Amino acid sequence: MPPTAGRRRAASGPPRLGPRPRLDYYLILDRPAGPDAVAEAIVVEEFVRATDWTTVGLRSAGWTPAGAGWWSSAAYSRAMRADPELRARVLPVARAEADAAHRRLGGAALPDEPVLRAGFHDDQVLPVTAPLRLGPSAPDGYHERRVYRALFAGDPLAHRLAELATRWRPADGRSTADALPAGRRRVDDDRFAWTVRRVGRGLAWSLDLTVLLTGADDRTVGPLLHELTSAVRLCGLVPMTTERFD
Template identity: 40%
Template sequence: MSDGVQRAGGADDASLDHYLIFATPEDRDRGVPPLGILVEEFVLCDDYTAAGIDGVEWSSATGAWGDSSATSRNLRTDALLRSRVIAVSRHDASDAYKACGGGELPPAAEIRTLFRERQPLPAAAPLDLGATGSRRYRVLFAGELGGDGLANVRSALRLEPVADPADPLARVVGTATVTAEGHTFTWEMRRIGPGIAWCLDMTVRLGAGPESTIGVLLHHHRQVIREQGLIPVTIERFA
């Protein structure tokens, strides 16, 4: 990329996150058209940590695209706003856009030309924890998982139970280990306070394979969890 960063999942539609915004939480389940569509993209550093979030918002009232920085920030801090938002695929966002009179949803390349103000994310050098040849990542999410959502995450990420996931005081609810492209990955799903936030912690023991596998796995896991209602906040690295 010319700005020294990369897109979270490549340069195609797969790296864009789509959200439908409704007037009330009840409207989400009643087939009422959304008030708007939020499209975001995580911007990554070379080591796959997050440098910022680009985004744009479409309003059904005006039929126009505009700045989304306030909505992006509030989505991660305001539980009431999150209750009015659904994370969707591009296909579902396209259907909603068409139903609201927008026509065909623009392709990813065109949507990116509408990005105006990047929301920067704090960055710091990884801590030296003495683990040569390994990295530790944390993907932070805002919101809470219901029982079905947590069960879906545990299944999709092949998490082995560590504690009773129904216990609101249980911190680590599952862990998994896999070897891919010569690297060994271990991840765990962790609750950060009841009803506050969640995180995915992933340790990578580097092998001889391509480092791009790290980015692919982080992107896949982030999307799996986002699809269950949590909002990704940032991707940090601790070592």
């Protein structure tokens, strides 16, 4: 699903300094996910983020038992999201599951993340657009209001989506049995509220995050955005991009 249209802006600077988030891990199965499917390859990915935490690129590397090492392919990462047949065989996992699969397939322990990042050679550049102005300005007492939308391809595992809804617990305290995941949090004095929903006439899923910043410093945004995106990814969805609306 293409990013929201908008004016192109000047190229953003590199992500700010600080600990890098963990990589995203995927198993490529020999058939659509099911009880008889087995892993035949591993893919690791990392989004490149601009200074406002939107995504501007995607880096990846893959490994197969018969290969000569880790390979990098932007085209393969695109196909993981756009090709329905391949996407049905993509299973988002945590690092521990990727490590276990790597050993089962004849490899040793999965390399450390700095070593895996060294295998990123064929980067995919993502479209960059200016934030689309949709909502009101920040309420009294806040410096800035932002809205982020992380888009995902695929279909989630229903039981994991329900578990996530329970873990995040809606702020109104209603039963989460039939509710989509939603939550709220305060980090320092900044406030965050988010929800997961279908978008694009059911063609994709999104994580919508509203941010109220008390000052110009937005360092609280990146870690929480990555945490939430990772939680949704582990429900079986493949992240595509993160846009910003103000």
